[in-house]
């Protein structure tokens with residue numbers, strides 16, 4: 001399968017490396033685009049058979065030789081380009097999942113994918129349990145909760161609720177957000193895509209509870225999930241090591257993108 005890459009940052013680069021290492025043996029990255037051309041060039045230079053570097057987004061989206069575009073750029077990129085990608089008869093993998101908590105936009109993308117007979121893939125990202133939660137949501141789910149802990153530095157570029165400022169010298173873990181997954185996206189567009197993924201796999205962004213803690217006692221991003229429903233209860237806990245390329249991105253999130261790509265071309269699928 002020929003694919004195109006939208007966004008050549010931490011995740012994009014790890015996908016390229018996976019392909020170079022032979023992990024994605026049935027996938028060819030034949031075109032890449034990044035608004036920062038230097039990043040696209042860096043990605044391309046890693047490949048023995050360098051892909052085309054698109055000069056602009058249309059060159060990527062309208063490329064006739066690719067079947068799928070991997071978005072690893074930003075929520076804005078999803079809002080600006082996802083619909084056009086599907087309308088150009090491409091499948092789409094989305095990493096900046098937070099853009100999908102807008103119900104109207106989500107429904108529009110799903111309807112367009114259906115009309116065009118295309119697929120939208122959303123990797124589990126940096127959390128565990130999405131497989132079981134998807135199955136459990138066929139019955140009644142009573143409660144879904146995400147508790148995320150990150151070192152204070154990870155929130156530096158976020159505009160916090162109530163104008164709270166993160167004190168980088170804080171000594172104690174501090175709750176900086178408590179609310180639903182939809183509101184969490186408004187405040188933490190970069191750092192809490194997992195809340196969107198969890199909510200879309202279960203009871204939706206408005207009903208999924210999210211607590212975010214700036215924790216100076218840890219160095220990793222930690223995601224704990226608690227779900228109660230007709231199936232019973234589920235609790236998962238993941239302590240994520242950061243990607244070497246971008247400490248804000250968990251390595252597991254990139255691996256989950258790579259595994260999703262691999263799954264598309266494999267002939268056995270394990271897990272829901």
Ligand SMILES: NC(=O)c1ccc[n+]([C@@H]2O[C@H](COP(=O)([O-])OP(=O)(O)OC[C@H]3O[C@@H](n4cnc5c(N)ncnc54)[C@H](O)[C@@H]3O)[C@@H](O)[C@H]2O)c1
Nearest residue numbers: 007009010011035072073074077095096125126193249253
């Ligand atoms: N689903 C998850 O669990 C999960 C986990 C980590 C990161 N993410 C999200 O995935 C995305 C990529 O993460 P990353 O760590 O690789 O980020 P990054 O900042 O390292 O790289 C993003 C790249 O995309 C490019 N880019 C941004 N907006 C663009 C646009 N509109 N058009 C073209 N290029 C654009 C940037 O120049 C940059 O090179 C981010 O939105 C991030 O929030 C999701």
